[in-house]
Amino acid sequence: MxxxxxxxxxxxxxxxxxxxxxxxxxxxxxxxxxxxxxxxxxxxxxxxxxxxxxxxxxxxxxxxxxxxxxxxxxxxxxxxxxxxxxxxxALPSGRLRISSLVAFGELYLVPLIPEFLARYPQVQLDLSLTDSVIDLLGERTDLALRTGNLRDSSLKARRIFDSFRVIVASPDYLARHGVPETPEDLDRHNGLLFNFRRTLDDWPFRDPATGAVYTRTVHGNFEGNSGAVVRRLALAGLGLARIGRFHVQKDIEAGRLVPVLEAFNPREVEQISAVYVGHAHLDARIRAFIDFLVERIDA
The missing domain is CATH 1.10.10.10 (Winged helix-like DNA-binding domain superfamily/Winged helix DNA-binding domain)
Known part of the structure; x- marks a missing residue:
């Protein structure tokens, strides 16, 4: 050397x-x-x-x-x-490249961006929204907001908040097709499904009497690879969607979507994390953004 x-x-x-x-x-x-x-x-x-x-x-x-x-x-x-x-x-500065899940970005990040940039005016924020898992190094991205467990040992993650999945439908859809009372009723309903993992067609349920968890296969006429798209179609009254609650929390609060089968919900945790390449010294702008999210997001 x-x-x-x-x-x-x-x-x-x-x-x-x-x-x-x-x-x-x-x-x-x-x-x-x-x-x-x-x-x-x-x-x-x-x-x-x-x-x-x-x-x-x-x-x-x-x-x-x-x-x-x-x-x-x-x-x-x-x-x-x-x-x-x-x-x-000194104050964090420089370009900060962030990748986020579409729904999380639209519902949580974008509304907070003005406040973050007012607090750290020397940071240049570069935000991309995608539900695909990207290569942080290959895409030259500083930080990604993701769900699920880490597969790359070179990455580190900090929990932002925990969510869980919920089955929802629009009031219009439920008025036309009825409210399912048990998981067996789903045979008479249209499911809005995900296409990136076939096991998501099998929705888990917990027996309220015994606590046992079991699954039922759900059928429907739509599959998508984006929680944001599935949410929009649920809002349009196309069917029932089983989706991360963080996608639809504001819709539930506003009455645009209604949770169903909550007595059977196993409430498995879905963790949303800030993922970044592990270094001995984390850049000030990355640390500041993660700390800001933890401070401001109360889901």
């Missing part, structure tokens, strides 16, 4: 301290180790930098020029590190 800055520092220490042994003590190197590093620099450059005697060290003309440039380079390195460290400690 090329460590020319480290070699420059060794040479500067030798010149400042007047001997290999003194430089070695300061850098926790042996005198022979210091001598080898200086000799390696001279061999690479093809010139002698130091004139050595038993009593003193003296820089050659080439050595004086090289050490002067080395001091300038080391000063620039220190300045660059101070600037980055100071920036990390």
């Amino acid at each position: 090329d460590n020319r800055a480290g070699e420059m520092q060794v040479l500067v220490e030798v010149v400042d301290r007047g001997s290999f042994s003194a430089a070695g003590r300061a850098l926790r190197l042996s005198p022979s180790g210091v001598s080898k590093i200086v000799s390696r620099i001279e061999a690479r450059l093809g010139v002698r930098l130091l004139l050595r005697s038993t009593r003193a060290l003296m820089l050659t003309t080439e050595g004086e020029a090289y050490v002067a440039r080395a001091r300038a380079i080391l000063t620039e390195i220190e300045a660059a590190e101070r600037q980055v460290a100071a920036g990390a400690a």
Whole structure:
């Protein structure tokens, strides 16, 4: 590995301290180790930098020029590190690329964006909404809002909130087709289903008498890969949808959708998490956004 800055520092220490042994003590190197590093620099450059005697060290003309440039380079390195460290400690800034589930983005993130940007005006927010799982590194994305468990061990996640699935339908649909009283009644209803995992056609239920969980296969004339799309079709009165409650909480509160079969709901937890690439030091803008979501979202 090329460590020319480290070699420059060794040479500067030798010149400042007047001997290999003194430089070695300061850098926790042996005198022979210091001598080898200086000799390696001279061999690479093809010139002698130091004139050595038993009593003193003296820089050659080439050595004086090289050490002067080395001091300038080391000063620039220190300045660059101070600037980055100071920036990390200051207000979050820079472009923040976020990917979010469509429904979560529309219902939760977008309404909060003005407040976040007012709090952190130096952040440039870049938001993409998709229900597909993206490659954070490949897509150069800082943060993703997802449901479910992590499959990539290089990623870290912080819980934002927990939700659960609920079966809903519009008042219009229920007026036309009746309210199902038991899971068996679903045989007479139209299901709005997901197409990305066939097991989602089998809806789980909990027997209120025994607590046992079982499933029933639900049939319908629509399948989609987006919770946002399934929600819209439920609102349009097309059928019953089993969907994450965070998608439809505001619709339920407004009476646009009605939960059904709640006595049979197993209420399995669906965790919504902020997912990011794990680093020893998380960028200030990423940390600020995650903290902001945890603070502001009360689902």
